[in-house]
Amino acid sequence: MPGKLRIRVDQDKCQGHARCKSLAPELFELDSFGNAHEVGDGTVPPGLEDKAWLAQTNCPEMAIKVSEE
Amino acid sequence: MSNHSPVTDWVHDFDHTDPRWTENPYPIWDELRAASPVVHTERFLGCYMPTTFDAVKQVAYDTEHFSSRRVVVRDVRPEVIPSPPITSDPPEHKPAKQLLLPSFTPDAMKKLEPRVRAICNELIDGFIDEAGCDVASRYSKHIPVRTIAHMLGIPETDSDRFIKWIHEILELGIKDQAVMMNAVREMTAYFAGHIEQRKKAPTDDLITTLMNARDKNGKPLQDVHVLGSLRLLLIAGIDTTWSAIGASLWHLAKTPADRERLLAEPELLPTAIEEFLRAYAPVTMAREVTKETDIAGCPMKPGNMVLLSFPAANRDPKVFPDADKVVIDRKQNPHAAFGLGIHRCVGSNLARMEMMVAIEEWLKRIPDFRLDPASKVTWSEGTVRGPRQLPMLLGKAR
Numbered sequence: 001m002p003g004k005l006r007i008r009v010d011q012d013k014c015q016g017h018a019r020c021k022s023l024a025p026e027l028f029e030l031d032s033f034g035n036a037h038e039v040g041d042g043t044v045p046p047g048l049e050d051k052a053w054l055a056q057t058n059c060p061e062m063a064i065k066v067s068e069e
Numbered sequence: 070m071s072n073h074s075p076v077t078d079w080v081h082d083f084d085h086t087d088p089r090w091t092e093n094p095y096p097i098w099d100e101l102r103a104a105s106p107v108v109h110t111e112r113f114l115g116c117y118m119p120t121t122f123d124a125v126k127q128v129a130y131d132t133e134h135f136s137s138r139r140v141v142v143r144d145v146r147p148e149v150i151p152s153p154p155i156t157s158d159p160p161e162h163k164p165a166k167q168l169l170l171p172s173f174t175p176d177a178m179k180k181l182e183p184r185v186r187a188i189c190n191e192l193i194d195g196f197i198d199e200a201g202c203d204v205a206s207r208y209s210k211h212i213p214v215r216t217i218a219h220m221l222g223i224p225e226t227d228s229d230r231f232i233k234w235i236h237e238i239l240e241l242g243i244k245d246q247a248v249m250m251n252a253v254r255e256m257t258a259y260f261a262g263h264i265e266q267r268k269k270a271p272t273d274d275l276i277t278t279l280m281n282a283r284d285k286n287g288k289p290l291q292d293v294h295v296l297g298s299l300r301l302l303l304i305a306g307i308d309t310t311w312s313a314i315g316a317s318l319w320h321l322a323k324t325p326a327d328r329e330r331l332l333a334e335p336e337l338l339p340t341a342i343e344e345f346l347r348a349y350a351p352v353t354m355a356r357e358v359t360k361e362t363d364i365a366g367c368p369m370k371p372g373n374m375v376l377l378s379f380p381a382a383n384r385d386p387k388v389f390p391d392a393d394k395v396v397i398d399r400k401q402n403p404h405a406a407f408g409l410g411i412h413r414c415v416g417s418n419l420a421r422m423e424m425m426v427a428i429e430e431w432l433k434r435i436p437d438f439r440l441d442p443a444s445k446v447t448w449s450e451g452t453v454r455g456p457r458q459l460p461m462l463l464g465k466a467r
Contacts, residue, residue, distance in 0.1 A: 015409075015410065015411065015413040016170065016413060016417075017407060017413060017417060018175055018417070018418060019343075019403075021175065022175075022339065030174060030175065030176075032170075032171050032174070033167055033170040033171060033174075034170050034171075034173065034174040034175070034418065054400070057400075057401045057403065058343075058401065058402055058403050059403055060403045060404065060405055060407075060409055061409065061410075062403075
């Protein structure tokens with residue numbers, strides 16, 4: 001069985017396209033400038049793995065890291 | 070005003086104002102991309118064009134060798150007219166952009182959505198009983214112009230004037246500097262009047278937000294900064310989204326299968342809109358080479374402009390399989406329609422909301438529509454590409 005996924009938004013790369021927030025609102029939140037951050041410590045709850053990968057592959061700045069723990 | 074000679078060698082002498090480029094740029098971009106990741110023309114006093122997604126991205130990320138002080142490729146290099154943050158380079162760029170960003174977050178756009186929905190329905194009321202109409206001049210054109218006027222707190226009834234200025238700055242102004250400078254002067258005087266009014270009676274709008282903004286030293290912005298940002302918001306907020314809404318409806322009018330699928334599966338609309346943004350990205354930007362460098366092995370020399378075509382990047386088959394097909398449920402779509410790097414379009418959330426609402430309301434009320442075979446679709450030239458005449462027949466085919 002695969003391990004848990006964890007996501008992280010690289011703050012130097014994120015430019016606020018907000019694609020992740022639109023594709024996976026459970027996993028990302030936006031600050032007052034519209035830049036994205038992972039919710040909590042970035043642990044992806046079971047069942048939302050596909051959304052994590054979807055957000056990662058649609059980020060135009062390649063700012064989202066997904067790692068398996 | 071100068072007329073350009075027709076292009077006979079796209080790879081060494083490209084011209085994005087050539088009528089064939091305006092009509093159908095996609096095969097031209099394929100030819101350029103096959104030739105080199107960066108091409109050059111002597112036109113426009115010297116201009117490069119990166120042709121691949123990767124080369125476009127490298128230029129967009131490299132603020133050390135490429136300046137944003139001029140963001141339109143023109144026949145001449147007019148004096149720099151600051152419109153922060155789009156014309157700003159680091160370190161001025163970030164603080165100028167941060168003044169605007171909070172007004173354009175997705176949450177801020179949600180509050181604006183009911184007004185946009187009302188605008189769309191008022192417009193549709195105006196032609197729904199007709200057998201056909203020009204969708205560009207009766208629908209797509211008015212949604213962004215009235216929305217940005219609403220945000221800025223200026224009369225929506227001044228729309229025709231705004232559209233005239235934009236045409237003069239972004240289209241006619243490529244080849245005629247006098248027309249462009251005159252439009253800039255008129256816009257500046259217009260906004261200066263609105264600023265004076267608000268000094269006496271403050272209002273709750275974007276003009277007031279900018280007037281109340283403070284720089285990092287706690288001082289109010291200089292008038293030249295406020296006026297520059299206001300010109301930018303008006304220019305950038307109008308024919309861009311007009312083009313994106315128009316191109317989306319143009320696609321749906323000529324592609325019944327996609328139209329029927331969206332009617333049956335409305336939840337697919339956000340994904341479809343990203344694909345319309347990729348395939349028909351309206352906005353091409355520019356940079357100016359300030360220090361010699363090379364991109365993808367191609368030398369780039371100072372003094373030249375760079376035509377930064379995000380639309381061409383979005384058609385690179387190395388990044389987007391079947392790049393020339395419009396796939397409305399495309400899963401992997403990290404397109405660059407709103408730019409890449411620090412200059413990501415400040416209004417991207419606004420544009421997406423307007424597109425979403427405009428297409429949604431249209432499909433609800435006009436599920437059947439098609440291009441009028443008796444009339445011609447025409448496209449704008451140069452920096453922003455979209456349908457400027459979009460004749461359609463409405464209702465079931467008779």
